[in-house]
Each structure stands twice: as C-alpha cells, then as structure tokens.
Amino acid sequence: MHFLRQFLALLRMNLASERARLGSVLTIFIGVTCTVTVLVSMLAMGTGARQQADGDVHDDEAIVQAQGAEGFDSNISRDQMVTLRDLPGIDRDKDGDPRVAGIVFVPFEGHRRGTGRRVFFPLIGSSDVKFELRPPAHLTEGRLFRPGLHEMIATNACVGQFDGFELGARRAVRGVDWTVVGHYDQGQSLQCVVLTDAETVMSLFNRNSFNRINVRLRAPSDFAAFNRALEANPALKLEAKPARQQAEADMKQFNGLLNFVSYFIGSIMAIGATFGAVNSLYSIVDARRRELATLRAIGFGSGAVMAATLFESILLAVPGAVLGTVLAWLLFHRMAVSPFGFSFRLDVTPHLAEIGIVWALSMGLIGGFLPALRAGRVSVTAALRAT
Amino acid sequence: MKYLPLIWSGIWRKPGRTILIFLQVSVAFVLFGVLQGMKTGIEHAVQAARPDLLIVHSRQDFIFSGLPLGLLEHLRSVPGVKLVEPVELFGSYYQKPENGMLIIAVRPDRNWTDAFTFNIAPEQVAAFAKSRTAALVTEYAAQKYGWKIGDHIPLVSQVVSKEGSTTWAFDLVGTFTDSDFTPGRYKILVNYDYYDQARVSNTATVNHFNVAVADANQAVSVADAIDRLSLNSSHETKTESIRELAQQQVQQIGDLDFLVHAVVGAVLAALLFGTATMMMQSVRERTPELAVLKTIGFTDHAVFLLVLVEAVVVCIAAAACGLALSTAVFPFAARIVFGLAMPPVTVVVGLALAVALAVVSAALPALRAARLRVVSALADH
Numbered sequence: 001m002h003f004l005r006q007f008l009a010l011l012r013m014n015l016a017s018e019r020a021r022l023g024s025v026l027t028i029f030i031g032v033t034c035t036v037t038v039l040v041s042m043l044a045m046g047t048g049a050r051q052q053a054d055g056d057v058h059d060d061e062a063i064v065q066a067q068g069a070e071g072f073d074s075n076i077s078r079d080q081m082v083t084l085r086d087l088p089g090i091d092r093d094k095d096g097d098p099r100v101a102g103i104v105f106v107p108f109e110g111h112r113r114g115t116g117r118r119v120f121f122p123l124i125g126s127s128d129v130k131f132e133l134r135p136p137a138h139l140t141e142g143r144l145f146r147p148g149l150h151e152m153i154a155t156n157a158c159v160g161q162f163d164g165f166e167l168g169a170r171r172a173v174r175g176v177d178w179t180v181v182g183h184y185d186q187g188q189s190l191q192c193v194v195l196t197d198a199e200t201v202m203s204l205f206n207r208n209s210f211n212r213i214n215v216r217l218r219a220p221s222d223f224a225a226f227n228r229a230l231e232a233n234p235a236l237k238l239e240a241k242p243a244r245q246q247a248e249a250d251m252k253q254f255n256g257l258l259n260f261v262s263y264f265i266g267s268i269m270a271i272g273a274t275f276g277a278v279n280s281l282y283s284i285v286d287a288r289r290r291e292l293a294t295l296r297a298i299g300f301g302s303g304a305v306m307a308a309t310l311f312e313s314i315l316l317a318v319p320g321a322v323l324g325t326v327l328a329w330l331l332f333h334r335m336a337v338s339p340f341g342f343s344f345r346l347d348v349t350p351h352l353a354e355i356g357i358v359w360a361l362s363m364g365l366i367g368g369f370l371p372a373l374r375a376g377r378v379s380v381t382a383a384l385r386a387t
Numbered sequence: 388m389k390y391l392p393l394i395w396s397g398i399w400r401k402p403g404r405t406i407l408i409f410l411q412v413s414v415a416f417v418l419f420g421v422l423q424g425m426k427t428g429i430e431h432a433v434q435a436a437r438p439d440l441l442i443v444h445s446r447q448d449f450i451f452s453g454l455p456l457g458l459l460e461h462l463r464s465v466p467g468v469k470l471v472e473p474v475e476l477f478g479s480y481y482q483k484p485e486n487g488m489l490i491i492a493v494r495p496d497r498n499w500t501d502a503f504t505f506n507i508a509p510e511q512v513a514a515f516a517k518s519r520t521a522a523l524v525t526e527y528a529a530q531k532y533g534w535k536i537g538d539h540i541p542l543v544s545q546v547v548s549k550e551g552s553t554t555w556a557f558d559l560v561g562t563f564t565d566s567d568f569t570p571g572r573y574k575i576l577v578n579y580d581y582y583d584q585a586r587v588s589n590t591a592t593v594n595h596f597n598v599a600v601a602d603a604n605q606a607v608s609v610a611d612a613i614d615r616l617s618l619n620s621s622h623e624t625k626t627e628s629i630r631e632l633a634q635q636q637v638q639q640i641g642d643l644d645f646l647v648h649a650v651v652g653a654v655l656a657a658l659l660f661g662t663a664t665m666m667m668q669s670v671r672e673r674t675p676e677l678a679v680l681k682t683i684g685f686t687d688h689a690v691f692l693l694v695l696v697e698a699v700v701v702c703i704a705a706a707a708c709g710l711a712l713s714t715a716v717f718p719f720a721a722r723i724v725f726g727l728a729m730p731p732v733t734v735v736v737g738l739a740l741a742v743a744l745a746v747v748s749a750a751l752p753a754l755r756a757a758r759l760r761v762v763s764a765l766a767d768h
C-alpha cells in the first residue's frame with residue numbers, strides 16, 4: 001500500500017511536469033507515431049490480401065488438381081473428370097447432376113487503364129457457369145456467354161483496372177474475336193477475372209484436358225469421404241484440397257513476403273525511435289534530479305521512483321500509438337493497391353491496432369528501463385549539493 | 388584545425404546522449420540504405436538488362452503454348468539478326484513436387500550462349516554440346532541438392548516421352564549462373580533436339596526464340612520486322628528485348644517508389660525532430676560555456692559553426708556506420724529480388740542526407756548559440 005501510494009504520487013508529479021519538457025515529450029510522441037503508422041499500414045496490406053483471398057471462398061467447395069502439379073501445369077483428362085463425378089460426397093442439383101465444374105486456364109493479356117502496362121492473368125474456361133456465379137457472385141450487367149460463340153464475361157474490377165472490357169468490347173484471343181457480353185461481381189474481390197465456356201477455349205487451343213476441377217460438396221464435413229474415395233482410386237492420380245486451404249496456400253508466399261517486409265521495417269524503425277525515447281527520458285530524469293533527491297530524502301523508496309519512471313515512459317508511448325493507428329486508418333484503410341499483380345484493398349483491422357499499440361508499449365517499456373534505473377539511483381547528497 | 392579538440396570535447400561532453408543520437412541516426416540509415424538501395428538497385432538491374440537480346444514469343448499466350456520451330460529459318464533471314472536460338476520450357480520436379488525445376492531446352496549450336504544471359508565455363512559449354520543427354524544446372528540448385536558433375540538426374544514432369552514415361556533423366560556436365568534478375572533459381576539446361584525427338588506431343592514447337600541483334604540501336608526496328616513476318620498467321624509473334632521485359636516485371640511489383648519514399652520520409656521526419664530537440668537541449672545546457680568562449684574572443688560566426696560542425700560530425704559518422712551495416716545486411720534483404728547489389732550512389736546520397744539532417748536540426752540551436760548575449764547568459768547561472 002505504501003509503495004502504491006508513493007508510486008501514484010510520483011506518477012502524478014511526473015506527468016504534471018511533462019509540459020515543461022515539451023521537446024523531449026514530442027520526440028517520443030513523433031517517433032512512436034511514425035513507427036506505428038508505418039507498421040500498421042504495411043501489415044494492413046497482408047491482412048487485406050488475405051481477407052480478399054478468404055472472403056469469397058465457400059467452405060463446402062473443394063479444388064481437385066493433378067498430383068504434384070499446380071495451375072497451368074496440372075492436367076486432368078475428360079476420362080478422369082467422368083470418374084470423378086460419381087465420387088461420394090458431391091452435391092447434386094435438382095436434376096441429379098453432380099455439381100462439378102471443369103476449369104481450364106489460358107493466359108490472357110490486359111493493359112492497365114491509364115498507364116497501358118501489360119499484365120497477364122488467366123482467361124478461365126468453366127464447364128459450368130452456374131458454379132462460378134454462385135451467390136454472392138452475380139451478374140450485374142449484360143447476359144451470360146453462350147457456349148461455342150466466343151463470348152466472355154468479366155468482373156466489374158476488370159473494367160476499372162484494364163482497357164477494353166466494356167460491354168460489347170472485342171478482344172482477340174488466338175486470332176479470333178471474342179465479345180464481352182456481361183459483367184459480374186465476385187463478392188469482395190478486386191481481382192480481375194474473365195470467364196468463358198470451357199469447351200470453346202479447349203477447342204480453340206486444341207486441348208483435351210482441364211487444369212483443375214471445382215467440386216461442391218453436400219457439406220464441408222463431406223470432404224473427408226470425398227478425399228478418401230479420390231485417394232482410393234489409384235488410376236485417378238488426383239489430389240483434392242478444401243477451397244479455403246487452397247486459397248490460403250495460393251496466398252502463403254505472398255503474405256509471408258509482405259509480413260516479413262512489414263516486421264523488418266517496423267522493427268528497425270522501433271529500434272531507432274526507442275533510442276530517441278531513451279535520450280529524451282534521460283534528459284527528463286536529469287532535469288528532475290533535485291526533486292527526486294528531495295523526495296528520496298523525505299522517505300520515498302527508490303523502487304517507487306523507478307516504477308513511476310518506467311510507467312511514465314510507457315504512458316508517453318500511448319498517444320503516439322493511438323495517433324499512429326488512427327493515421328494508418330485514415331490514410332490507408334480501404335485503399336486499393338496492386339503489388340505483384342494482385343489487386344486488393346488495405347485493411348486496418350482492430351487486430352492490427354492491437355499489434356500497433358502493443359508494439360508502442362513495448363517501445364516505452366524497453367526505452368524506459370535505463371532511465372528508470374538512473375532515476376532510482378539518484379544520490380540524495382550529490383543531487384542536492386549540485387547547483 | 389585548432390578548433391578540432393574543441394569540437395571533439397563538445398561531442399563527448401555528455402557521452403551517453405551522443406552515443407544514443409549516434410545509434411538513432413545509424414539505425415535510421417540502415418533502413419534508408421536497405422530500402423533506397425533496393426529501389427536504386429532494381430533500377431540499375433533494369434538498365435543493365437541487355438537491350439540487344441530479343442525474346443520472340445507467341446502474341447496470344449506467352450506462358451502456355453508456343454511457336455513452330457519452322458519459324459527459325461525465317462527469323463534468321465531478318466536483316467540485323469545475328470543469332471537465333473530456339474527455347475522450349477517445361478516444368479518438372481526433383482523427387483518431391485515441392486522441388487520444382489524449370490527445364491530449359493536449348494540447341495548447343497556455335498556461339499549459342501551469346502543469345503542468353505547465362506554464364507557458363509567454356510569447357511562446360513563444350514561438354515554440353517558433346518552429349519545429347521547432357522545438362523547444366525544453376526549453381527544454386529546444384530548446391531541445394533548436392534549434385535556433382537557426372538551425376539544422373541531424374542526429373543518428373545507432365546511431358547510424356549516416347550517410352551511412355553514422365554521421368555526424364557539427364558547427365559550433369561556443369562553449372563551456370565544467370566545474370567538476368569528474373570526469379571527462379573532452379574533451372575536446368577538440356578538439349579532441345581534430344582528432348583524434342585523424345586517427346587510424344589507438341590513436337591517441333593518452341594516456347595520462344597532468343598534473338599541476338601547485331602546493333603542494339605536497331606533492336607526496335609528488328610523486333611518490328613520480326614513481328615511483321617507472322618502478321619495475320621495462326622501464330623502471330625510479339626518480340627521484346629529483355630530490358631523491356633525487365634521493365635514490365637518491375638512495374639508488376641507496383642508502387643515500390645511510393646512505399647520507399649513514405650517509409651524513408653517517416654523515418655527522417657522522426658529523426659529530424661529527435662536530433663533537433665537534443666541539439667537544442669545541449670546548447671541550452673552549455674549556455675555558460677558558450678558565453679565563456681565568446682568572452683575570450685570567439686565571434687558569433689565561430690560559435691555558430693562550432694555547434695553546426697559538431698552536429699555534422701556526429702551525423703556523418705553515424706550515417707556512415709548505418710550505411711556500412713546496411714551494405715552488410717543487404718544480400719539478406721535483397722533476397723526478394725535475386726542477385727541485387729548495394730549501389731554506391733545510395734551511399735553517397737545517404738551521406739549527403741546526413742549532412743542535410745545535421746544542418747537542418749542544428750541550425751536553430753546554433754543560431755541561438757551565436758546570438759547569445761554574454762552578460763545575460765552568465766548572469767543566469
């Protein structure tokens with residue numbers, strides 16, 4: 001109780017005198033603000049990318065690819081597709097047909113609106129368009145493509161990001177004119193996706209195989225049964241992943257890179273700002289030497305002095321932490337970016353605010369340690385004798 | 388020169404504070420060095436990419452389907468073309484699907500390496516040309532898997548051979564490095580003719596042609612002439628130099644400039660405020676000493692310079708230390724972009740920034756010191 005009373009009295013005294021040391025206090029404040037703003041907004045990239053990849057995933061869907069192959073490398077023959085349709089666990093529509101879509105990718109070239117930069121993304125041929133347009137995905141304008149007619153539909157994101165995706169626009173693919181007949185929304189995703197009929201693409205490209213198969217299961221829990229049946233058939237040589245797992249695997253490397261860069265920069269900035277904070281706190285403590293010595297002389301314990309200084313340091317980091325998070329939110333929340341060909345919005349979540357504040361408080365704790373030690377060790381006689 | 392001891396003692400008047408400022412500035416310049424170095428390094432790498440090396444690929448689909456091998460002779464006849472080499476690409480893996488390996492099938496003609504960015508020892512180029520199953524791998528892959536010259540390397544791919552197998556085996560005759568900064572450390576060079584004759588489907592096609600032009604200044608017109616060859620055919624081509632491709636790749640990274648500028652700006656702003664406050668405090672504490680200096684004949688001008696030079700010395704020393712450190716950690720941070728080196732210009736810019744930082748943060752305190760009135764300064768204490 002004694003300790004606590006002393007501690008609170010000291011803390012109140014310390015904070016009351018902060019106005020006199022505005023320069024030092026502002027140094028800590030600005031250092032912490034800059035660090036937290038940068039850390040939170042950079043982490044918001046990873047969070048935004050991940051949220052987008054996760055957001056439109058249906059838990060009852062699974063992705064089937066050739067064993068050991070991904071994306072363009074994976075080949076699944078029509079025979080394999082026929083066998084797969086009869087596996088257990090697959091949901092069926094009202095006509096009793098299994099909800100399975102064969103997907104074929106073809107590289108497709110787009111030019112960024114304004115800059116004209118060329119970007120490659122896949123033109124996706126699907127054997128069942130209803131599968132791709134499952135709510136919340138929905139057509140917003142125009143109509144669906146008709147099989148065999150070289151027609152395609154594009155997400156609304158394509159229209160904003162690239163040239164030549166307006167309704168009725170013509171695009172050359174393999175020397176054939178294709179027409180954009182509809183626009184659709186994928187849900188939350190900002191990614192440009194262009195959809196068409198699988199058979200039309202396959203005949204144009206002389207292909208006889210799919211790249212992947214999307215499967216809708218009766219329930220997410222049916223995945224185990226489906227996967228067991230798939231693995232039990234050695235002739236198939238296919239492997240399945242729940243759609244969410246596949247989406248996360250697709251994003252893993254990209255997210256790892258973003259997080260590495262964020263924490264790398266965030267750590268270095270924090271170290272620099274902590275050095276600045278230590279300097280400021282030292283000068284604050286030095287300016288208080290006589291007061292501290294007086295207090296020690298009238299019976300305040302050195303433990304209480306140390307604890308109060310340390311806590312003061314932590315408290316001084318709080319305004320910077322809050323402002324840093326708010327700045328990150330104001331400046332970058334929902335901002336659309338497209339690094340490495342991904343398009344998504346930055347997302348400043350409460351969790352990131354937590355990370356920013358914990359980061360700042362740690363800076364205060366570490367930065368306050370040495371100055372607190374000095375404050376606790378003020379020699380009563382020497383300090384009172386000086387000037 | 389005679390002021391040197393004075394400056395030195397000013398710097399070490401409060402060693403703790405100086406060391407902390409030194410560390411703060413150093414750390415900031417580590418970050419500056421890494422970020423700015425990366426940005427400049429990428430720009431340099433793009434500039435260093437060969438403008439005289441053209442890639443002729445299918446206009447429709449760059450990645451996926453290819454061009455007929457027959458185009459080779461037509462390309463050779465285009466004026467200004469020095470060398471044409473066919474290149475076929477296919478994915479494979481070693482032992483486990485995670486161990487991806489890009490197979491690059493090339494023809495070991497005379498001088499074929501001139502049309503590539505690979506660095507290969509001449510005797511290994513010769514060994515590669517001698518055997519149809521010979522292969523060269525990147526040094527990185529050879530180290531990772533412990534492959535030695537003479538090893539027999541089985542790779543699994545999706546391409547089926549005439550024997551009905553999807554496993555392709557090659558004999559290692561050497562290693563190479565790639566000076567192009569495109570990603571991918573796992574590459575293996577094999578013989579195109581051997582591979583093409585052994586595969587079942589897509590025979591006599593290539594992914595792209597590498598074309599070396601005689602005069603780099605003519606590269607654009609040669610590229611246009613090449614693309615005109617196949618206009619309106621079923622295999623229209625698109626021809627770009629590897630410098631153009633490198634530029635496009637950098638653009639894919641996105642708003643790198645914005646990111647680097649924002650972070651460096653935030654770091655320097657925080658730093659500027661910190662050092663300025665500390666300098667101000669230092670001058671305030673030294674008021675009596677500075678007044679004494681003036682009493683014994685130092686001009687206002689000399690006192691101003693004294694304070695300023697002190698800050699400049701500390702900042703330059705700290706920045707030099709930070710930049711040296713960032714050069715040391717650069718290879719680690721640069722793993723994002725393969726084969727990048729710290730550009731010297733970044734170090735120069737960094738040191739100039741350190742001087743600017745010192746001057747801006749010390750100007751006000753130095754001015755205050757210069758304007759000090761001896762009588763009142765001494766009277767205060």
